[in-house]
Amino acid sequence: MIRRHLLGLAAAVALPGIALAQQQQPAPPAWAQGRPAEMASSPLAPHAPRLTVTPPDRIPVNSLRVPEGFQVELWAHGLPGARAMTRGPNGTVFVGTRGIGRVYAVRDNGQAREVSTLMSGLDQPSGVAVRDGALFIAAMHRVLRIDNVENNLQNPQPTDLTSAFGQAAEPHHGWKHIAFGPDGRLYIPRGVPCNICEVPEDRFALIESWNPDGSDRRIEARGVRNSVGFDFHPRTGQLWFSNHGRDWAGNNNPSDTLHVSLRRGENHGFPWCAGGFQDPAVEGRLCSEFPPPALILGPHVAPIGTHFYTGTAFPEQYRNALFVALRGSWNRAPLSGFEVIVVREGENGRLVRESFLTGFRDDANQRFSGRPAGLLTMPDGSLLVSDEDNGAIYRVSYRR
Amino acid sequence: MRGAMLPAAALLAAAFSFPAPAQDATRGAAVAEARQCQACHGPQGRSEIPEMPSLAGQQEDFVTMQLILFREGLRRVPAMTEAARGLTDTEAQDLAAYFSSLPSGPKPDRGSPDPALMARGGEVAASRNCNACHLPNFAGRANVPRVNHQREDYLLHTLTEYRDGVRVGADTQMNGLLYGLTDYDLRAVAHFLAHQE
Incomplete structure (x- = not known):
């Protein structure tokens, strides 16, 4: 740390002209920060979110592929922006979104799914979690709780817990995935307000946890640029989380990553290191100082849902396997991701990765037909996969 | 490993070539008429009112998205909150198709550049x-x-x-x-x- 400060001081003393020029340079938009000069004319930009209903005949379920013995069907549609999913004790599936500002409730009447909008007009309410019959919703810097939610689907009365949870107001990477841990605490990540930058290490690049009432804040992991998917190992209870690497460092750098938190509060590398990539934009610490990721997921693949399969209907090798929904790249040519993968322990405890749900990405034409985002194991052992681009939920089941 | 590879490939090709666009500029013109969009945004989508945007030749996806943001109360402009009330997705997409189909052009009296x-x-x-x-x-x-x-x-x-x-x-x-x-x-x-x- 001292060395970093010294370096920074030396640079400021030796090169006042550059420091001044940088001060006068306007900030590029967050997604373009850190972009090298040679990429300044790149036409890459984040894909437009789709906020309208995709009619069922335009949802690409028939082109999706799963391993032999599995089948995939359209389970629900008409939920623009469908992202993270969680399930109430009486079977309601709650679905968070970003741009359209809604939280949906999906009821299965046995024949079909009934979709209703539970909340609307919220600022990117992507985090949803259920505890003791209450739905917790995390929007940009707000936390809401709807008690006894499944008996109040038509007239939800949220309690505003925002001040108790004290979330930073900076919007960039401020959208959340949330979940309750086996310790009964609510886990909420706090991404970085930039593409690449140095941040106060107890304020950004964190996964934190709280008591459900917002008391007793605790830092679970540091140096996490933007995690929007995590889960707890069904046997060990360990926190496994995915993380998004920075943009504009090239097509193949850095990789997005999967981590396991072995020591509470440990720093996982941001901003200096991501997936073994020593970031040239930030000096001071080396990749060797940080715990290596559990698995390299690939550049720009954008892991969202990160979910242990807890059912028993899938074959033996999928029990407690980790599914990861790769929403797909924008800052890369050609496209990467746009699939659900499964990560399992292979021989010698090494992690093995396989494609599980594919068919969203059209490599020949460099197009995509959907973006997998949220994952949820159902009581019957099927796996739900939300498609944020088509506002749809697919159901993957196994038939021997 | 991956079952049904061959039929899936055929279906994949079908899924990526959508038959016809869902949105329709002609229907959009009727919606614009009914909702009196032209009263503010101009008869051909070229506004003649200060601080009122022209929509002629505007990007289709952009117009759709803004209409949805107005409808959902996420972009707050009183006149548009009223105008977008109850708009269906299809109506929003039709309106977007209509306005994007109109030729854009500079304000006739924009003056010479300073x-x-x-x-x-x-x-x-x-x-x-x-x-x-x-x-x-x-x-x-x-x-x-x-x-x-x-x-x-x-x-x-x-x-x-x-x-x-x-x-x-x-x-x-x-x-x-x-x-x-x-x-x-x-x-x-x-x-x-x-x-x-």
Whole structure:
């Protein structure tokens, strides 16, 4: 740390002209920060979110592929922006979104799914979690709780817990995935307000946890640029989380990553290191100082849902396997991701990765037909996969 | 490992070639008539009212998205909150198809460019990389709006709203981008963009 400060001081003393020029340079938009000069004319930009209903005949379920013995069907549609999913004790599936500002409730009447909008007009309410019959919703810097939610689907009365949870107001990477841990605490990540930058290490690049009432804040992991998917190992209870690497460092750098938190509060590398990539934009610490990721997921693949399969209907090798929904790249040519993968322990405890749900990405034409985002194991052992681009939920089941 | 590979490939090809667009400009013209869009946005989508945007030739995805944001109460403009009330997705998409199909053009009386404002506006636009998303001719693409041919007074109005955090889009890019610009810089950018072809 001292060395970093010294370096920074030396640079400021030796090169006042550059420091001044940088001060006068306007900030590029967050997604373009850190972009090298040679990429300044790149036409890459984040894909437009789709906020309208995709009619069922335009949802690409028939082109999706799963391993032999599995089948995939359209389970629900008409939920623009469908992202993270969680399930109430009486079977309601709650679905968070970003741009359209809604939280949906999906009821299965046995024949079909009934979709209703539970909340609307919220600022990117992507985090949803259920505890003791209450739905917790995390929007940009707000936390809401709807008690006894499944008996109040038509007239939800949220309690505003925002001040108790004290979330930073900076919007960039401020959208959340949330979940309750086996310790009964609510886990909420706090991404970085930039593409690449140095941040106060107890304020950004964190996964934190709280008591459900917002008391007793605790830092679970540091140096996490933007995690929007995590889960707890069904046997060990360990926190496994995915993380998004920075943009504009090239097509193949850095990789997005999967981590396991072995020591509470440990720093996982941001901003200096991501997936073994020593970031040239930030000096001071080396990749060797940080715990290596559990698995390299690939550049720009954008892991969202990160979910242990807890059912028993899938074959033996999928029990407690980790599914990861790769929403797909924008800052890369050609496209990467746009699939659900499964990560399992292979021989010698090494992690093995396989494609599980594919068919969203059209490599020949460099197009995509959907973006997998949220994952949820159902009581019957099927796996739900939300498609944020088509506002749809697919159901993957196994038939021997 | 992957069952049903061959039929899946055929279906994949089908899934990527959508038969016909869901949106319809002719239906959109009728919706525009019924909702009296032209009263403010101009008979051919070219506004004649100060601080009221022209929509002729506007990017289709952008118009759809803004209409949804108005309907959902996420972009708050009183006149549009009323105008977008109860709009269906299809109506929003039809309206977007209609307005994007109208030819854009400069405001007839936009006047001649002011050299000092053009110079400063060009500098600011270059330094904030406006051309990356809005493209070098500033005609926009998909969810990024056309800003050439737009009314200068509207551009200044909306740029000021973005800078001051009054307006947000589906994301926060424009807020971050305009942070810290002076009123004069915004005037210059608005003037510069309004004079792009």
